[in-house]
Amino acid sequence: MKLNIYPDNQTLSAQVANEVIALIKRMPDAVFCLASGDTPRIACQLVAEKAISEGIDFSKCTFVGLDEWLGVAPDNEGSCHHFFKTLLIEPLRLSPNQTFLFDALATNPQEECKKMDENIFNKGGIDLMIVGIGMNGHIGFNEPGISFEKYSHVADLDNTTVTVGQKYFSSPTNLKQGITLGLKHLMESKRVILMANGKKKAGVIAKAVGGEISNQFPATIIQRHQNGEVAIDEEASSELNLKIIQS
Ligand code: PGA
Numbered sequence: 090m091k092l093n094i095y096p097d098n099q100t101l102s103a104q105v106a107n108e109v110i111a112l113i114k115r116m117p118d119a120v121f122c123l124a125s126g127d128t129p130r131i132a133c134q135l136v137a138e139k140a141i142s143e144g145i146d147f148s149k150c151t152f153v154g155l156d157e158w159l160g161v162a163p164d165n166e167g168s169c170h171h172f173f174k175t176l177l178i179e180p181l182r183l184s185p186n187q188t189f190l191f192d193a194l195a196t197n198p199q200e201e202c203k204k205m206d207e208n209i210f211n212k213g214g215i216d217l218m219i220v221g222i223g224m225n226g227h228i229g230f231n232e233p234g235i236s237f238e239k240y241s242h243v244a245d246l247d248n249t250t251v252t253v254g255q256k257y258f259s260s261p262t263n264l265k266q267g268i269t270l271g272l273k274h275l276m277e278s279k280r281v282i283l284m285a286n287g288k289k290k291a292g293v294i295a296k297a298v299g300g301e302i303s304n305q306f307p308a309t310i311i312q313r314h315q316n317g318e319v320a321i322d323e324e325a326s327s328e329l330n331l332k333i334i335q336s
Contacts, residue, residue, distance in 0.1 A: 090311055091318040092298060094326045098131065098286040101322045105219060105284055106135035110143070112217050113150055119216040120209070122153040122270065124229065125172035126257075128221035128284050133172075137180035147181045151212050153205075154190040155220060156229040156269035158254070158262075159243065161193050167258035168193065191241075191268040198268055202241035209274065218278040222285050222293050225249040226306035228275065230267030233305050239271035272310050283311045286322040294321055295328040 095101040109132075112119050123129055140147055154173050163170035170190055178188055189208045195201040209215060220228045227233065230244040244267045246254070251264045275281055285294050297308035298319055304310075311317045 090298075090314060092329075093318060093320045095320070095322050098322045101284065101286060101320055102129075102131035103135055105129070105132040105282060105320060106139060108217065108282065109136045109219070110139050110145060113140075113145055113147060116216065117146060117149040118151075120151040120153060120212045120214065122155055122215050122218040122220075122274075122278070123173070123177070124155040124220045125169040126221050128286060129219060130172075130176070132219070132284070133176040137177060140181055147183060148187070150183075150187065152177065152181075152183055152188050153209065153215060153270070154188075155218075156267055157191040157193040158264055159193050159198060159266040159268050161262065161264075163190075163193065165258070165262075167254075167262060193268065198243045198266075201268060202243065205241045205270070209270075215274060215278040216280065218275055218281045220275070220281065220283050222283060222290065222297055222308045223250060224253050224289075224293060226293055226296060226308045228272065228283070228308050228310070230269035231272050231307045233307065235272065235304055235307055237272045237276070237304055237307075237310055240273050241268070241270055243268050272307060275310065276314060278314075280316045280318075281311065281314050282318045282320050283308065284320050285325040288324045288327060290321070290325040291328040294319070294325050295330070299330055 157169045161168045192201055225247050232244050232247040246267055254264050296306055300309050302309040302312050
């Protein structure tokens with residue numbers, strides 16, 4: 090696992106956006122997966138801006154959305170769907186057949202998971218996965234206690250996720266379950282970048298990078314990924330014990 094610390098969130102986001110752009114230039118039919126949320130917001134905007142200004146062809150790639158709040162309609166502005174649609178799918182003009190998003194209103198969410206897994210396997214797996222980290226150490230909706238061996242699944246949301254998740258919604262929203270790619274997808278992805286910014290993420294980053302690998306803190310799995318990178322800004326690095334990590 091590599092650790093890269095950037096001076097601020099703008100620089101971090103530009104770097105991550107460059108990775109997406111470089112991947113699509115090198116491999117136009119690549120499969121890339123992004124998280125929604127506050128962390129990747131600027132990176133997504135920069136991907137779209139660069140793709141347009143540099144005339145990069147995204148028509149052959151496949152985009153996979155990391156997760157979704159189960160039961161939340163796609164037009165709800167707090168949904169992951171809405172985030173992906175406004176920040177990536179519309180600006181990059183991605184067509185429905187190159188976009189894999191979980192249907193949060195599916196009558197059979199287990200089927201929805203199977204469909205997602207099959208779609209990913211049929212495309213030959215994920216080339217680049219960009220994820221954030223929750224205040225409980227989750228990645229996507231891989232909540233504390235989750236098996237590292239799972240592909241897509243429905244998750245009962247941890248209390249922290251339910252509480253913190255309200256920030257995305259304009260009015261109080263009933264959040265109980267999520268639908269998410271699993272950590273096995275993450276381990277099988279050819280490259281993974283775990284991003285974090287700001288002081289409030291310093292504690293969870295210290296644990297993810299320096300803590301014992303455990304499913305009680307799912308983000309520690311990044312330490313096991315052969316081509317994993319933790320990309321953070323200086324504020325999010327403020328609780329790292331860099332001497333220990335470098336030794
Ligand atoms: P955030 O969410 O990017 O909005 O901080 C991260 C997460 O919960 O995974």
